[in-house]
Amino acid sequence: MALAFGTVSTAVGGVQAQGSPSADLPADVAAATIAPLKDYDREIVDQFDSANSVSHIRHLAVDIGPRLNGTPQEREGAEYIGGILKSYGFDVTIQSWGPVSTKNVAKVTSPNADLPGGPNWQMAASTSAKFTGNDAVVEGQVVYAKTGQSAADFPDDVAGKIVLMDYNATASVRNTAVVNAVSRGAVAVILAYPTGNSAPPSFTLTTAQPNIPVMGGGSAHYTWITDLLAKGPLTLRITTNQYVNPMGTNVIGVRHAVGDPTGTAAPIVMVGAHIDSVLGAPGAHDDASGNGVSLEIARVLSQYPLDKELRIGGFGGEEGGLLGAKAYVNTLTAAEKARFVGEWQMDMVGTPYEPARLWALTPNGQSNFVVQEAYNAAARAGFDGLRNCRLGQSDHQAFYDVGIPSSLFIWLDYRPPTPPAVCGPTGGTYVTEPQYHKPTDTMDNISPERLQITLDVVGGAVVHNALNAVTVSAISDAGQPLAGTPVRADCGNGLRDLGTTGADGRLQAVLPHATCDFTTTVEGRVATERGVSIAGDRAVKMTVDFTKPTISLTTPTDGAVFTLGTAATAAYRCDDNLSGVVTCTGTVPDGSLLDTSTVGFHEFTVKAADNAGNAADQKATYQVVYPWHAYFPEMMDGKAGSAVPIKFSLGGDHGTAVIASGYPVSRPVTCDSGKPTGSAESTSGPGNSKLSYGGGQYNYVWKTDRGWSNTCRQFELKLDDGSSHFTTIRLK
Template sequence: MRITSRRGAYRVLTVAAALALPLALVPAAAQADPAPNVTQKKLIDSITAPAVKKHLQALQTIADANGGNRAAGTSGHAASRDYVVGKLKKAGYTVTVQPFDFAYFEEKSTALMERTSPNPRVFTPTPPDGSTTGEFATMTYSGSGEVTGTLQNVDLVLPPGPTPSSSNSGCEAADFAGFTAGNIALLQRGTCDFVVKARNAQAAGAAAAIIFNEGQPGRTDTLLGNLGEPVSIPVLGTSFAVGQELASATSVVHLKTDTVSEIRTTHNVIADSKWGDPNKVVMSGAHLDSVPAGPGINDDGSGSAATLAVAEALGKVPTRNKLRFAWWSAEELGLLGSIHYVETLPAADLAKIKLYLNYDMIGSPNYAFKIYDGDDSDAEGAPAGPPGSDEIEKLFEKYFDTLRQGHNGTDFDGRSDYGPFIETGIPAGGLFTGAEGIKTAEEAALFGGTAGEPYDPCYHQACDTIVNISDKALALNTGAIATATVVYGFTSDLPGPDTRAAATTKRAATSTGADLQGRSKG
């Protein structure tokens, strides 16, 4: 997608002031069907940034009272869920709290790894909050424990050349023939899922496992791996250099992990308006869970709070189409809540969802105004969304163009909760202000801020608090969310084909796979 020019500075930070021209965005069909006794513009103008900030402060207060986070499966998420449910019921919605089980993981303190012989040395850890990357890291869903043992190499590929061929170390039980129970298995990335390697090591009697990166180009850094499901032994990931060093001699290693890894229950929150055509559902969503490392006020309190403010304003407004809002759980562990919802919804009900709008991180402090590239106009990265996604993109583009605010595109790369919807053929779109990615010089010229720095320097960290929010980005994006919801709530001309068969393809959870090096999203 092209980057539009920035034609003027925008300084007003309330949605009401920002939306001087929102009706210019509304299709003729939508303008012909205003809510009784209130214009669509007044509806949009009634949704203000202070209302969103009030919800953000509530989420911050919840995190503060619950160990500093709102992660799925914790008291902080349960309190966030209850807060949202209470607001929705008061606004007049039919609310469903949808339970599902998931694999919970938390690293409670920084892991330890040291070689005690030969040549003793302590390796540098990656802390639980991911603020820096060390020489090793605890794999997601690792077991907890303290072990001292002899390292035993398992089918490694370490030729003298700089580019080893692909490894299948630990992928087969036969790889552990002759393994000494109580030793620590030294494994290499490649071919099969990390959890296969870890479970094979566990079955062979390994007290712990260390999996190092493969060594091919792009696969040398510290392995930030995700096992996808709990295992009982400690499992660490390291860089290729550390793995090669450990493999070069018979080493004795002392390691310690401090984790919680178990099956827990969490909940999605789904709110249905009492108005509108039940066969034409306009759905919007954001994820309510944070990572365990912090309160998640930008990621994704920002999307959750803005979606809640929009829902509150429209709860008692008779729209043409049915409005549905969702607050997903366990997104941070691989879109688990939205996957569960899509996979368990009957095909006939899934076909009634005419579009899905996703809002994940809309207030990044070093923001860019990014719109999901529904038509793949940049011809790079992920392909276009399902038919109708291009129309959603154009509506958001028109919103920012009307305000003379630059914008650019972002791929449907599967990193957020639109993923399960586009895989079923549902048109989708949404907004994003950037995560751990680095702002380009071109973007700094377009949006301001600092080139060469992350869009959100507190991404997945304890500092993702109420102060980690750009008021301007939050206000403008809230206006865009309000505009899209109102437009699609009233229009008789929804994006995409009139009929669409529900796809049967089920999305596999993205938290597994040999190539998954930790889940980050946009």
């Protein structure tokens, strides 16, 4: 992080299909039998692994080492980041910009010792001494000569050795020390702070030393060297270089949106960190940590098809005044700037320094879109330690200055004004960890746990905004919002829970570029929107059908009568008021013959069910009767006490058990109106015959009673088909 000060506008801002066990199951069945996947926010964030970030940090801080702006190491860092991004499918550009100020640096390694914080130390090369270049390596054993002010400070054998001496703030004292070392045959001199916690000093000498390199070391270098000397001989290799007005380096990785391969229209989501470190510092925390997190975000998101353009920025020259970020922002067109959703800048995002906390800092101290999205991601991750306040001093300032929503995310012991803790134009104060801008900013200054929190919070915000924002609305078929309803989506790899709708019946979700089926279940009713194309932000409406299907039963109607053996065809249909998808099942299929093979009453049922879970049924009872023909009139005359033959045909011989149980009966009626005047009586008494069949007809002999003279009597013959037949006799 650099020390500089610097205004905010807001902007608004998947998985390839795979086979799954639920692919051939109805949505409601699959939902009930297969554990759903997580929503995309959680799925993607759960893949972040700070161990991968640590690996990148180690390469930058240890394998490359200090990455001072304008030096080859800064460019090597950019090329490493670019190579990783290329492996993730990003288009990578290495940008050169500048020139920047001249850099005088020494690279120190050892052939026989593991250098603490190494293996590549960086010190300040004095301009009063020799610049060896990379090809003229100076190698020698190290000896310690205290202040170097007298012969007593030096060991007996200095010739051909590299001499370590105490750095002194007084120029004449330094000059004397170096002159004394050179006079004794030293091949190189290191002046290092013997106490405190200091970075390597840059200095000139009164007496130029054109034949040997002279370097300034930090207090950590002094301690490390003296500790190694206490264990035995130490050999160092030294090269010194002067990079005159070199160029700075940025690396920019771009992953174009699915529908915008040339990068001209899609919204842009950007993550940034700075590559460079200060002189002498490996920069593990400041700011290899930011790049480590950026690369892990890039790795995970590269697995998903996105409709947003994802950019990963590694900026050089941050420590020199945000130079690389400003140079990059100056390349953006007005149209490009307008496409930015936001820029999440990470600088020092993983120190174990205990007073440090995670902050989102903006140049004006106010929250903005980027800050709020980080708060939202923190809430999703269950982290309540994020705070925001005011600070420029890092590359977010360059984006802020051109109206792009941006914020610096940093683990820092930041102290806002109290009371109360309100941020604004005055901001607050902060204390950095002891390793800040020192050679001790090594891997020991990295906390995997805090890197993981940063991934969850900053990475979670980037993920949420890189995906498509989808609003799912659940309403009833009566137009009412349905609150608290679960929403699931299958985008080709199985059902996943998106959450539940709010009081307004809506759910906000994020999804990659995909084609998805959306499902919700309310009171056993299932609503599904199939084949929804998710390409950019969009809305999805699901209407839950509570209306039962309707059934139109034409044949048979309730109470219909059919003659035995008649060819009657069933006719019915079912309709669903919403989806048009309904199963319709009758006792026999529509258009098939009804059962008229047996006499009596038959029940016909039609059942309907729609794909929302609504069901209906309708019943009709129809009667099948014999083909009846009577051989007696409806009114006849007779003599009381005589026998009356009742003859009829039923279209054939159906046996003699065709009369219903308890029949025939007779009852007294009025002769003029036929109205009953008494109860029915069985005709099974003496003189009545059993039913017989012969000659194509049935015959039953009814014996009248002498006591019925001068009355009228109604005879009722009820058959086992449920039909009743009558005749009335006037008796004399």
